[in-house]
Amino acid sequence: MGSTCVRIAVDAMGGDYAPGEVVAGALRAKEELDVEVLLVGDPQEIEASLPANASLNHVEIVPAEDTIFMYEDALIGVRRKPKASINVAMSLVKQGQAEAVVSAGHSGAVMGAALLRLGRLTGIDRPAIGAIFPTMIASKQVLVLDVGANVDCRPKFLEQFAMLGSAYSQYVLGVPKPKVGLLNIGEEDCKGNDAAVRTYQMLKENSHINFVGNAEGRDVLSGDFDVIVCDGFVGNVLLKFAEALGNIVLQILKEELPHGWRGQIGTAVLKPNLKNIKQRIDHAEHGGALLLGVNGICVIGHGSSQAPSIFNAIRMAKEAVDHQVLQRIQSQYQSLQHESG
Known part of the structure; x- marks a missing residue:
């Protein structure tokens, strides 16, 4: 376009x-x-x-x-x-x-x-803030929503977030058929609280969503999902933790690179790689979150x-x-x- x-x-x-x-x-x-x-x-x-x-x-x-x-x-x-x-x-x-x-x-x-x-x-019924996270797959990102607009969410709201996220992932991020996951404490459909169980069923029955199941915390950055939905309380905690983790990784890289002339040579050699790392994990590179x-x-x-x-x-x-x-x-x-x- x-x-x-x-x-x-x-x-x-x-x-x-x-x-x-x-x-x-x-x-x-x-x-x-x-x-x-x-x-x-x-x-x-x-x-x-x-x-x-x-x-x-x-x-x-x-x-x-x-x-x-x-x-x-x-x-x-x-x-x-x-x-x-x-x-x-x-x-x-x-x-x-x-x-x-x-x-x-x-x-x-x-x-x-x-x-x-x-x-x-x-x-x-409710707008959601959608944030883009990096994943383990270099060319792939995951959209997580909501990350702060709604602290408490009904299953119907989460279903709408899945629809909004799917549309954004498809039309802006270029994913033909976005895989949607529900952030939960386990993969099984019976896991989580009552709201999570009911949301799972609603997403599963919605033919307009490519729902592939629950996503545990370790799955968020795996690249196995294109869209992950959650309430704004959990999403905001997840967002700020990911931002802090990215900053820590960048700081560790700076501290562990050799100092002196060896460090200068190493940094010069690795400069393209370091730039790519920064672009993938630094939240400043994504700019912000879309209010969908x-x-x-x-x-x-x-x-x-x-x-x-x-x-x-x-x-x-x-x-x-x-x-x-x-x-x-x-x-x-x-x-x-x-x-x-």
Whole structure:
């Protein structure tokens, strides 16, 4: 599918290193990707973050008068601050002035703003945050959802997550028939709590999902699954553990490489391999997680995102737009409703 120039609203005030790192990542995306970036936030702070050789002709700034901070209650902040940067960014998508939103700010506020301004896709009860994990197979990734949007989930919600994840895996990651697994404490269909057992049965009976069974914790990164569903509590713990594990592996590699001239020679020889390792296990290389199930493309970045992560989050948003994820998911659900009717 040919790519087109995509307009992406970036919450310039969201994240621990905003707006400086956000602006730097957005400028790189504008240069290297076929995108138009709308930086949403305090114009003075954004302009102060621009490098000396950048002019206002290179970026478009959309003013926002407020910010929702990490310590604030998400829904209260979204409702009481209608002119906060994340609300303004979501409104740009709602009004058709942008095709996607990227934010490394308060994840609860991002989800709340998306629900209030964009709404849910028809047939979806709860949106889910989907994160991409590396696997033992070099060319393969696994999509895990939910990783934080819904702490408690009914079996019906998990079934919808499987549908959303399958569509994203198929149309964006290029997997013809995604293999779906349910994260559980054992492979047998009787394992887990009551919700897990009922979810297993629902996934098994859904002919539109290529459900291949339960996935234990050791299976998540095996490459045996393309999509793994779980509730947001477990998924968020899994996500942060995987991020920490990746950082530990990278740190061990740095510490164990020889020092001095031998280390310099070894590093030079291994440089392509080390780069590939970093790309596979460093969460910054993936950029963020897609909020699936809302009526708009929205990528939520890590709160500690720096310029590389912001760049990759924008790339992820562009890929979702280019591959018409929203339209395909909506079409899929309309077909299901027609069949059931």
